[in-house]
Amino acid sequence: MxxxxxxxxxxxxxxxxxxxxxxxxxxxxxxxxxxxxxxxxxxxxxxxxxxxxNILASRLASKKTINIAVFIPRVSPETDFWDAPLRGIRRAESEIKKYGVKLNTFFFDLNDKESFHKQAKLILDSGVNGVLMAPSFVEEATQFVGDCHKIKLPVTFIDSNVPEQTNITYIGPHLFRSGYVGAKLMTYRLKSDRKVLVVNISTETDNYNYIQIEEGFRSYFRDHDQANEIIRIDIKDTDQLSVAKHLTKVIHQHQEIEAIFVTNSRVFSVARFLQENNLTNIALVGYDFLKENIDFLKSNIIDFLICHKPEEQGYRGIMSLYQNLVLGSLVEKVHFMPIDIITKENEAFYQN
Amino acid sequence: MxxxxxxxxxxxxxxxxxxxxxxxxxxxxxxxxxxxxxxxxxxxxxxxxxxxxNILASRLASKKTINIAVFIPRVSPETDFWDAPLRGIRRAESEIKKYGVKLNTFFFDLNDKESFHKQAKLILDSGVNGVLMAPSFVEEATQFVGDCHKIKLPVTFIDSNVPEQTNITYIGPHLFRSGYVGAKLMTYRLKSDRKVLVVNISTETDNYNYIQIEEGFRSYFRDHDQANEIIRIDIKDTDQLSVAKHLTKVIHQHQEIEAIFVTNSRVFSVARFLQENNLTNIALVGYDFLKENIDFLKSNIIDFLICHKPEEQGYRGIMSLYQNLVLGSLVEKVHFMPIDIITKENEAFYQN
DNA sequence: TAAATTTACGGGTACGTACCCGACACTTCA
DNA sequence: TGAAGTGTCGGGTACGTACCCGTAAATTTA
CATH class of the missing domain: 1.10.260.40 (lambda repressor-like DNA-binding domains)
Structure with a gap:
């Protein structure tokens, strides 16, 4: 022995x-x-x-702390989606802080690209050893990753991916397949060949993940020769009033809409609109295990929610960086999260 | 800092x-x-x-070696599939042996359950700290895992899974989806509504993974209202002669077979049969990146191969156990491998 | 040429845990 | 009553690396 x-x-x-x-x-x-x-x-x-x-001995002897920057959107009153990943991140932190790992959080505002820039600069100047981030602003994130690459700073993405990035790790859903699943769920509620509406509520229209999701969504309809016409709208102002305005307009233009697919967690605002306008015969599928969404799921306004275990994404993201930094390479380029389907029946048992 | x-x-x-x-x-x-x-x-x-x-300090100070038992089928002259996981296992070993991890290999013979029992007993008596295994014999593996559980021995499965096992980790394909993909690939070659044959060449008929794969396969046909009749045969003797005999019989019985799906890596023996009998108009889909399979892929006898990165399964399996043992829990219950599709066109670039 | 720096290097301790080698008190037995 | 054993505990070193501190030699400066 x-x-x-x-x-x-x-x-x-x-x-x-x-x-x-x-x-x-x-x-x-x-x-x-x-x-x-x-x-x-x-x-x-x-x-x-x-x-x-011997990295074990090295870490033990070193008085230096490993600093990991956490670079994700701030939990906003509009949507508290990012609360879940943050919980996972905190859980990971408490597990590994005794090994000299420290997390520095840098929040940016999803409605303000400038805040992303500012925080990005702060991170680059802060001398951290790794970054866990959500590449919500595709172009900006790409440039930031480039800067990190120059100073050999490992970066891990969660929630959504920006492909063809070198030297990064991705932990999150297979976005295309997620959209594909969304379409399949939708067909359970489709009774005719009328129109399907895809709604993208985000300040960022060119956001890569929404595009991927929508492509997956459309692919399903193509693959299965569904005759439904798919129309789409972008809603750049995320407040309830703007959402209502846009939806009113599109529903007037296209009277035959029988189902709506929302590409992110803001499905509750569409649900609210449908409820207020008594349009409950329209099927609705969207994303994420938020309290508001669950409420609409329970009251049958939302038919299905898709969820990608956001808390686990945060936890795994930190752990992956930690292992990368402490145990050496072991680089896992991509780790896809499950695409979970939540319904009224199983929501009580869902584990984020 | x-x-x-x-x-x-x-x-x-x-x-x-x-x-x-x-x-x-x-x-x-x-x-x-x-x-x-x-x-x-x-x-x-x-x-x-x-x-x-502090596990880092503990490992550093300890003179004890962490022993991991590797419990997989022996590489046989019939099929060298298990060579790939073994390569990954060796790679992992060379990376972590400096941290006091030692691997003990225990091979069993896929044609001999008794060899499994014998080696299982050896493992339990050898005082190892963890087990990486392929649960090829479902019933026996289940019992073995039970024994491991009693002495709190962590177990990781690769290649195939036995669900509803407590305290084990699985690293391998989502078998059901893999069969589903196999069916989809098959439809690319189906030109009519004639019969489809599923062939299971294995000494173990009740092997859980084959059943899962077949269920996925059949599900696709159901989900997509394919009218093809699916028939199946089990070939328990894995030598070429037996395979030829069984196939001859079934092809005489069902003259209308237009495609064959082989549920494991032994697709090459079906390919050989088709080639020798000039039945090259029958579509053929099977598993794994073996040299023989690739040869038949190149000569158009095999249309598609599905592969689940066996080398990486071995590597990850060991690493997962190592992290589990050295870094504490971090237990990841399931890690699904990608379901890769290999064709004549892309085989040259495949990374196991 | 002596003093002041600078350069180049070694000794030694610390990180947190594992574990060997005793020391001391106390019991047992001849 | 003394020797041998047993139970309970502490001192101290080791694991492999990081890094502080001190010092001799080389170099520069006055």
Whole structure:
């Protein structure tokens, strides 16, 4: 049961180079105070032995804290969706803070790109060791990731993905399939070939995840030769009044709408509109386990909710970064969350 | 940047109990040599402080090796499928052996349940700390897991799952969906409403994963109102001669078979049969990136192969156990592998 | 050329836990 | 009554790395 002694550490390197452990350490962390000659000698031995530091010992001895930036939207009075990931993040924090991991939260406002920029700059200047973020603003996030890449800062996305990003990890739903599932659920309620409305309520119209979801949604209809015409609207002002205004208009224009698919958690505002206007015969499918949404689910205004375990996304996101940082690479590029279906019948048992 | 000093370790416990660290340690590992009185006092303080050991330090100081049993089928001359997971397992081993993890391999013979029993007994007696296994024999695996559960031995399944097992982790495909995908691929080649044959070549007929796959397969046909009749055969003797005999018979009985779905990696033996009997107009879909399968894929005998990244399953399986054992719980109950589709066109780029 | 810096390096302690090696008191038995 | 055992505990070192502090040598400066 003895541990294999085939492992070479700093001690062995020091012995071979005929220097002290401290000097080897200086080279390893390229600190000053080592002559070029001994530096080269030590580096050669490091390469020869293919030295891999013992990260357990390293973390134990280090007084430095690992700092992880959490970069997600602020929980707003409009929608408290981001409360769930934050809970998971806090849970992860309490589990690993004893190993010297500290989280710094940077919230941005979904209605204000400038707040994203500001916080992004703060993060880059704060000297953190990793970032967990929601790439809600696609373009801005892409640029931010680029900046992180330059200084070798690992980044993990949750909630939605921006493909073709190098060096990032994604933990969240397969957005296309999620939309596909949404369409399938919708067909359970479709009784005719009348129109289907896709509603995107967001200040960001070009948001990549909504596009992916909608593509999945449309794909289902194509794949299954559903004859329903799919129309879509973007509602850029997220308050209830604007939503009502837009919906009133579109429903007047297209009298034959028999079902609505909302691409995010703001389905409750559509539900509220339908309720207030007595349009309860329109099927409604949307996203996320919010209290308001559940209420409308219970009262049959919303037919289905899709949910991607947001709390677990937060928890896993932090844990993934922690493992990445503490245990070395182990890089898992993508981890898809389940696409859970919530109905009136099973909502009581749902685990976020 | 200072580490939070809110953490209480053995030192603090010792101070409060007015004993030495060694005595606290004795209590923590319930070794002998502590009076009932001090034991109780120390245990009370442990509970009060909600002491969580620093696993990093613990692993570093411990001279004990973590032993993980690898319990998978032997690579047989018939099919070298299990070579891939083994490669991933070896890769994981080389990455973590420096942290005192040792793997003990126990191979069983897929044609011999007795070999499974024998090795299972060996594992239980070997005093390992965790088990990575393929539950190829469902009933036997279930019983084995029960035994492991009694002695609190964590178990991880790869390749296929046995649901409703407590305390195990599964890393592998969503079998039902995999069969569903198989059916969808099949429809690309179906030109009429003639019969579809499902072939299960295995010494184990009641193998849970084949049943799951087949259910997924049939579900697709049901969901999409495909009129094709699905017939199935079990071939319990896996040699080429037996396969040929069974196929000859079933093809005579059902003259209208236009497609065959093989539920595991032994699709090559069906391909060989089709080739030798010039039945190349029959569509063929099966599993796994084996050299023989790829050859038949290239020569158009096999139309599609489905693959679940077996190497990665092995790698992740070990890593999951390692993290579970070293970093504490972090238990991830299920991790589904992607359901990859391999065709003649993309096989050259496939990453196992 | 002596003093003041700077450069280059080693000694040694700490991180939190594991565990060996005793020490001391107390009991048992011849 | 003394020796041998048993139960209970503490001191101290080790794991592999990080990093503080001190010092001798080399270099610069006066």
């Amino acid at each position: 003895e541990k294999e002694n085939t492992y070479f550490g700093v001690k062995e390197i020091a012995r071979r180079a005929k220097v002290s452990i401290a000097t080897v350490d200086r080279v390893l962390h390229n600190r000053t105070g080592v002559s070029e000659k001994t530096k080269k000698k030590i580096n050669d031995i490091i390469k020869e032995l293919d030295y891999q530091p | 200072e580490k939070e000093n809110t953490y209480f370790g053995v030192k603090e416990i010792a101070r409060r109990a007015k004993v030495s660290i060694a005595t606290v340690d004795r209590v923590l590992h319930n070794r002998t040599g502590v009076s009932e009185k001090t034991k109780k006092k120390i245990n009370d303080i442990i509970k009060e402080l909600d002491y969580q050991p």
